[in-house]
Amino acid sequence: MKIHILQTGTVGVSPLLPFGGDNVSTAKASGIFTRKKDRLWLPVFIYYIETPHGKLLVDTGWRREMSPKGVFDRKAQIKELVTPMLYRINYGVLPLGQAADEQLAEMGVRPEDLDHVLISHLDCDHVCGLRAFKNAKNIMVSKKDLDHIRANRTGRVRFRPEWWEGVDLKTFDWNGTEGPVGCSYDVFGDGSVVMINIPGHSAGLCAIKVTGEDGRFVLIATDGGYARKSWEQMITSGISEDKELQRKSLAWIREQSENPDCIAVLASHDTEVTPHTIEF
């Protein structure tokens, strides 16, 4: 197993968004009134994984069109995120060469070489880059995430189908009982790569557990927590669909991190993480 942790730019948010806790107002945490200079800039990580079963990509980060010259571009960003409100919540910068497809091309990997693109959830900073991978073999998100968006008014505001337009986005339903709410999807049927529902930040949000032959594993916690301190100190984020479920998911992530077989737990926006490769 080889997990390449790649950074696809940064996201500029209200400081209350990642660690706002249980009592912060959604309006404040959303950052719609937060000035650019007051924002917290967090990395956006994606994961390219080489497994005995093939090549996988977890999440796709921003797309070049959002930051055509590699710098902050208000106009391009509003167009990319579709609505001015989504732009105000998530400022983004994607330096040249850091888009997912650009980095994989640099490693000699074409979109059609990918056996799976697994989407943890459909927030813009995880899915906007997906259109560059429409030729990958299997592109998947949990049925729960997509169903929730379609059935829910807030979901329809927060997530935009334009971000996966022209992509054959398939959904998977749970085929296992791992995780804080007993919902998981074993991608290859042998326990090596399992998508595990960790609801809270979004309903169908998944962590990805990658387990080697010797039983040691890496847990990609995606947006289950914004940094290690989120599960170590049980700090919920400012924006969350369900704080109680988020706490349940954080407790489960913490439990995993304490398992002696756990090599690493990785959050998608942890400022303490730098791009590197884990081989096991």
Ligand SMILES: [Zn+2]
């Ligand atoms: Zn995110």
